[in-house]
Amino acid sequence: MTVDDEILVLRKGTHGIPVEQYAAAIRERLPDHTVTLARTPAEERELIADHSFVTGMVLEEELLEAAEDLEVFACAYAGTGHLPLDRLRERGVTVTNASGVHGPNIGEHVLGAILSFTRRFHVGARRQRRREWRHYQAHELQGSTVTVVGMGAIGQAVVDRLEPFGVETIGVRYSPEKGGPTDEVYGFDEEGVHEALAKTDYLVLACPLTEETRGLIDEDAFVTIRPDAVLVNVARGPVVDTDALVGALRSNWIRGASLDVTDPEPLPPEHPLWTFSNVQITPHNAGHTPQYYERLADIVARNAERVRETGSTDDLENQVSL
Missing domain, CATH: 3.40.50.720 (NAD(P)-binding Rossmann-like Domain)
Structure with missing residues (x-):
């Protein structure tokens, strides 16, 4: 198991709320972890190579191939149908979602x-x-x-x-x-x-x-x-x-x-x-809430702490069956 105390946040945000707020919310809950926000495509490709715990809205197959040490992907949406789920399953990556946030x-x-x-x-x-x-x-x-x-x-x-x-x-x-x-x-x-x-x-x-x-x-x-x-x-x-x-x-x-x-x-x-x-x-607007990142960060933080305490990526909150 390679999961450590470093979390990478990918650059895409949602609901017009700056993704910096999401990274800040995770840092507030996990002061003993290193939380890094990748703000450009180049930073994403570079940083994902040696991060085992990654969170974001999307994860394209090209970026997944660069994620050599990936163990957990915490999807920041409730739905995961847009993710390369077959490839994530083949790689043995644990996927969680944002169910309950809305x-x-x-x-x-x-x-x-x-x-x-x-x-x-x-x-x-x-x-x-x-x-x-x-x-x-x-x-x-x-x-x-x-x-x-x-x-x-x-x-x-x-x-x-x-x-x-x-x-x-x-x-x-x-x-x-x-x-x-x-x-x-x-x-x-x-x-x-x-x-x-x-x-x-x-x-x-x-x-x-x-x-x-x-x-x-x-x-x-x-x-x-x-x-x-x-x-x-x-x-x-x-x-x-x-x-x-x-x-x-x-x-x-x-x-x-x-x-x-x-x-x-x-x-x-x-x-x-x-x-x-x-x-x-209404233009698919029911999901908007200023508390989105706060509730999502609660889930991600609990899972990161569980991984650190148990050394396992099994039985995480909101774990998606692949």
């Missing part, structure tokens, strides 16, 4: 979207722009049923934040036998998904994009779901069949949609989703 901020984003549609703030904003003092009907969240598809860190954060609002909650997850924090739990089988949809007032998508979830919310799903239901997608755009969504909105099969992700993404200016007054679009 729980609070995306949970708040979802709650804000639900409350916005419940109280119909978009209608109020439209009438304010027109300087039109005219009452409109609103809804009440209490007593509603919220279905959360995906019971990972984000899904659980959503359920936690819904708890004070007096709603019924349904969870949809890959292993329904594990239960969860919701009142009911269903699996991803067609029967389970449609049974959940039939009871749903607010449908929150917080699942990863897999072959099983791609196109999960299709035309058939929009037929099942109640016409006064609202869709909130903070997962990935292709979890929803976009053509089916447009058709459902045009046919009043759903009350509205809050989309932080779309398919295609970015959404082209001429796309019809921009034209609906009952569609809220």
